Amino acid sequence: MSLTHQDVARIAKLARIAVTDEEIVAVGAQLNNIFGLIEQMQAVDTDGIEPMAHPQDVSLRLRDDVVTESDRRAAFQAIAPQVENGLFLVPKVIE
Amino acid sequence: MKWEVVIGIEVHVQLNTASKIFSGASTAFGAAPNTQASAVELAFPGVLPVLNRAVVDKAIRLGLALDATINQKNVFARKNYFYPDLPKGYQISQMELPIVEHGKLKILVGEEEKVIGVTRAHMEEDAGKSLHEDFQGLSGIDLNRAGTPLLEVVSEPDMRSVDEALAYVKALYTLVTWLGICDGNMQEGSFRMDVNVSVRPEGQKEFGTRREIKNLNSFRFLEQAAKYEIQWQIDTLEDGGKVQQATVLFDPDSGETRMMRSKEDAHDYRYFPDPDLLPVCIDSAQIEAIRAEMPELPGAMQARFVAEFGVSGYDAGLLTGSRALAAYFETVAKVSGQGKLAANWVNGEIAARLNRDGKEIGDCPIDAARLSGLIARIADGTLSSKLAKQVFEAMWDSELSADAIIERDGLKQVSDVGAIEKMVDEAIAANPKAVEEFRAGKEKALNALAGQVMKASKGKANPAQVQEILKHKLA
Numbered sequence: 001m002s003l004t005h006q007d008v009a010r011i012a013k014l015a016r017i018a019v020t021d022e023e024i025v026a027v028g029a030q031l032n033n034i035f036g037l038i039e040q041m042q043a044v045d046t047d048g049i050e051p052m053a054h055p056q057d058v059s060l061r062l063r064d065d066v067v068t069e070s071d072r073r074a075a076f077q078a079i080a081p082q083v084e085n086g087l088f089l090v091p092k093v094i095e
Numbered sequence: 096m097k098w099e100v101v102i103g104i105e106v107h108v109q110l111n112t113a114s115k116i117f118s119g120a121s122t123a124f125g126a127a128p129n130t131q132a133s134a135v136e137l138a139f140p141g142v143l144p145v146l147n148r149a150v151v152d153k154a155i156r157l158g159l160a161l162d163a164t165i166n167q168k169n170v171f172a173r174k175n176y177f178y179p180d181l182p183k184g185y186q187i188s189q190m191e192l193p194i195v196e197h198g199k200l201k202i203l204v205g206e207e208e209k210v211i212g213v214t215r216a217h218m219e220e221d222a223g224k225s226l227h228e229d230f231q232g233l234s235g236i237d238l239n240r241a242g243t244p245l246l247e248v249v250s251e252p253d254m255r256s257v258d259e260a261l262a263y264v265k266a267l268y269t270l271v272t273w274l275g276i277c278d279g280n281m282q283e284g285s286f287r288m289d290v291n292v293s294v295r296p297e298g299q300k301e302f303g304t305r306r307e308i309k310n311l312n313s314f315r316f317l318e319q320a321a322k323y324e325i326q327w328q329i330d331t332l333e334d335g336g337k338v339q340q341a342t343v344l345f346d347p348d349s350g351e352t353r354m355m356r357s358k359e360d361a362h363d364y365r366y367f368p369d370p371d372l373l374p375v376c377i378d379s380a381q382i383e384a385i386r387a388e389m390p391e392l393p394g395a396m397q398a399r400f401v402a403e404f405g406v407s408g409y410d411a412g413l414l415t416g417s418r419a420l421a422a423y424f425e426t427v428a429k430v431s432g433q434g435k436l437a438a439n440w441v442n443g444e445i446a447a448r449l450n451r452d453g454k455e456i457g458d459c460p461i462d463a464a465r466l467s468g469l470i471a472r473i474a475d476g477t478l479s480s481k482l483a484k485q486v487f488e489a490m491w492d493s494e495l496s497a498d499a500i501i502e503r504d505g506l507k508q509v510s511d512v513g514a515i516e517k518m519v520d521e522a523i524a525a526n527p528k529a530v531e532e533f534r535a536g537k538e539k540a541l542n543a544l545a546g547q548v549m550k551a552s553k554g555k556a557n558p559a560q561v562q563e564i565l566k567h568k569l570a
Contacts, residue, residue, distance in 0.1 A: 014363060016177055016184075053170040053192070053368045059376035065112045065149035068119030071130040076137055086128035087235030090179040093225065 003031050097297040098329050101305075102260045102290060102321065103252035107245050108271050109221065109285040110153045111278045115242035116220050117144030117187065122243050124283050132238035136223070138182035143371055146171075150244045151375060153276040154194045154218055155385050157246060160270055160392055161198030161213050165382055169194040171218075171372040174364045179236050180223035188247075190366040193217035194375065200250075200270070201394055202262040203412045211263050212251030219245050240284075246276075252291065252302065257321045261314060264288055269393055273418050281312050288317055292324045294332065303328070304338040308345055308352055320345035324352050396421055404434025413442045420456045423463050430467035433474045440470060444487055461490050469497035477501065479508050481554055510557045512564070515548070518556065519564050522547040533569055541565060 003011075008028040012019045019027055073086060082089040115122055118135035135142045158165045170192040173185040198213035223238035248267060254260045268286055272279040279285060293305035308324055311317045323345075328338050343352040391399075397411040400421075406414070414424045420441070428437040445466070449459060461469075469486060472478045478486060478501070489500045501507055509515060522544050523530055532540035541562070548561045 014175070014365065051191075053374050054370065054372075056373065058373055059168075060146055060373040062148035062151065063119070063145045065114050065147050066119060067114045067121045069114075069121070069131075069133040072134075073127075073129045073132070076132070076134070077129070082233070084230065084235065086130070087226065087237055088129065088179075089230060089233045090236055092227065092230075092232050092234050093179055 003028055003035065096333070098294045098332075099297045099299075100255055100257070100325055101252050101293045101295065101302055102254035102257075103305075104250045104254070104260060104263060104291070105289040106248045106264065106267055107221075107287040107289075108157075108248060108267075108277050110150055110244040110246060110276055111285075112147055112149045112153070112244055114147060116147050116150050116218065116244035117242055120242065124280075126239055128235075128237040129239060132223070132241060136182075136238045136241040138184075144187060144369075146372065146375065147244060150218055151194070151377065152381075152385060153244075153274075154216065154246055155377065155382055156274050156276055156389065157216055157248070157271065158195035158198065159382070159386055159389060160274055161195065161200055161216070163198030163213060163216070164196045165377065166192055166194055166196060167377045167379070167382075168192065169217075169375050169377075171369045171375070172366045173369045174219075174366055176364060178222070178225075179234065180225050180238070181241065182238070186220060186222065187369055187372070188219035188366075189217035191368075192374075194377075195246075200263065200266055202259065202266050203408070204256075204258050204262050206409060209253075209259065209262075211253045211259075214249045214251050216246050216248045219247055221245050252293075257318055257325070260290065260321055261318055264314060264317060266393075269416060273390065273393055284312055287312050290317060290321055290324075292321055292328065293338070294325060294328045303332075304340050306338065306340065306352075307342045309342055309355070311345060316345055316347055319347070319350055320352055323350060327352065390418065393421075400424075400434075400438075404428045404438065406434055406438040410438045410442055413446070414438060417456065423456050423459070426463035427467050427470065430464065431470040431474065433470050436470050436473060437466075440466060440487075444484070448491060460492075461487075465490060465496055472497050472501065476510055476557065477508055478506070479554070479556075479558055481558075482506050482508055485554075507555065508557050509552055509555045510560060512560070515552075515556050515560055515564055516568075518548045518551045519544075519561065519568055521551065522565075523568060530569065541569075 005024050005028060008024050008031060009019070011031070012024075012027070077083045077088070080088050112122060114120060115133075115136070118133045120133040120136060121131045123131065135144060155165055169189060171187050172190040174188045174190070175185045177184055193215045195216035196214070198216070199210050200213055202209050202211055221240050221243040223236055223241040226235040226237065229235060250263065254263055268279060271277040271286070277285055288311045290308045290311065291305045292308065293303035295301065295303040306324060306328070308320045311320060324343070331338055342355045344355055345352050393415040396415050397408065400406050400411040400414060401408055415421045424437060424441045427441065428434040431437055445459060445461070449456065469483060469490065472486075473480065473483045486497050486500050486506060489495070489504070490497060493500070495503070526544060526547060529540045529543045533544070544565055545558070545561050548565070549556055549558065
């Protein structure tokens with residue numbers, strides 16, 4: 001498969017990465033190389049092989065349900081661009 | 096044209112853990128903004144999620160209660176989207192391998208039973224809250240709720256009416272509170288429902304195009320929203336229009352659903368397994384240990400109440416609305432030895448009074464022992480049902496037992512034949528017209544006479560005896 005410039009623009013938009021029209025050409029070529037590799041991998045016969053969710057064959061360690069964090073809002077908000085009444089302020093977003 | 100409604104429902108159940116799903120921050124509701132948002136919820140660089148064991152245990156509990164498959168290996172995935180209430184840029188959820196699949200939940204609509212399929216239930220993190228009103232051109236973000244554990248419970252599109260949809264969400268609500276995995280506080284968002292609605296001409300196999308009503312937090316809103324949406328879709332189709340797949344919001348003020356402004360790429364979440372989290376492995380011993388601790392479930396308890404106490408299926412359904420209510424009823428039924436009477440009183444007077452006062456069974460001023468005392472006096476004929484209500488009123492506003500009130504107010508039912516005969520004779524003598532009418536075949540006249548006797552006894556005469564003696568005397 002080959003990605004069109006439109007595909008590349010859409011992928012960039014979904015990832016919130018700004019790309020110029022010139023960059024789209026270069027990025028598109030790189031992405032197509034990656035997809036080429038994926039195509040090769042997809043040609044391998046994987047019948048009967050369990051899909052792998054993680055490269056390490058170990059299971060997840062769990063923690064007990066205990067509150068261990070204290071309030072560190074002041075420290076966290078000291079580096080926030082804008083706060084008010086304990087809230088982080090961001091450019092207006094509304095659906 | 097006749098239309099058939101098809102409904103499927105997704106419910107976000109907040110689990111009642113002490114700490115968050117992936118961090119040790121508190122989940123307590125109502126704290127000052129961002130005081131319970133740790134570096135994990137804020138998505139600081141380098142932080143890693145560590146899964147809370149209680150979330151897995153509670154998911155297994157629900158899975159067992161839904162008679163579902165527990166996937167002993169399940170996987171967390173990233174659901175990617177950009178929104179400031181989720182600073183990571185993705186929600187940790189489950190996609191291909193959720194913890195619970197293929198469950199079923201029995202519902203009762205009127206007297207009719209139906210089984211609704213539960214496609215899956217998966218673990219995920221809740222997002223924060225955005226406040227849009229108070230700031231000029233800005234939104235305020237509170238991340239206290241971010242990372243609160245959720246189980247998203249997804250049903251099959253098995254419901255065919257709003258009544259079935261309501262019965263399903265209510266049955267699920269009962270179950271998650273019964274199991275003690277959710278606090279059930281709907282005002283605080285502990286149980287949030289998304290309802291997928293479509294209509295199709297009756298007899299058509301394919302589903303119609305659906306619209307999803309998002310984020311309903313009360314059963315009444317669900318009912319209003321679904322009814323409005325169904326009518327809107329039918330009207331649209333009958334006017335020759337088409338229903339476009341969309342997400343809509345319900346506005347409780349107008350009672351209408353309206354389209355959400357949504358971006359064209361909004362649903363491209365690009366799920367992939369989260370490399371920060373290894374697969375969750377659950378061994379059979381853990382499942383069996385949880386199974387051994389499971390309480391008797393509402394469905395099993397309903398069947399037992401019918402068999403053990405002779406109550407109707409409908410009454411058993413009401414009595415198992417919550418574990419506290421079921422326990423209350425069972426105590427009353429056992430102590431009084433009167434299952435049916437106990438059911439009538441718990442579902443009748445008690446339910447009505449609690450409802451009137453906005454109280455739950457746990458706050459009921461008459462405890463199970465006192466209600467049992469009242470029922471025992473009805474069963475042994477001391478109280479007529481009318482007198483029993485009078486005693487009940489007095490009990491509701493005091494700490495006294497039924498016996499103490501009967502004694503204090505002299506409310507004992509008169510079952511002394513001699514005394515009743517005397518009052519009957521007086522009534523017959525005083526109402527020759529009614530006597531004549533009854534003898535002429537007017538059955539109703541007997542009630543008038545019985546009423547006179549009851550009045551003369553100040554309501555204390557045993558009504559069955561009054562009727563019997565009257566009939567005997569007039570025969």
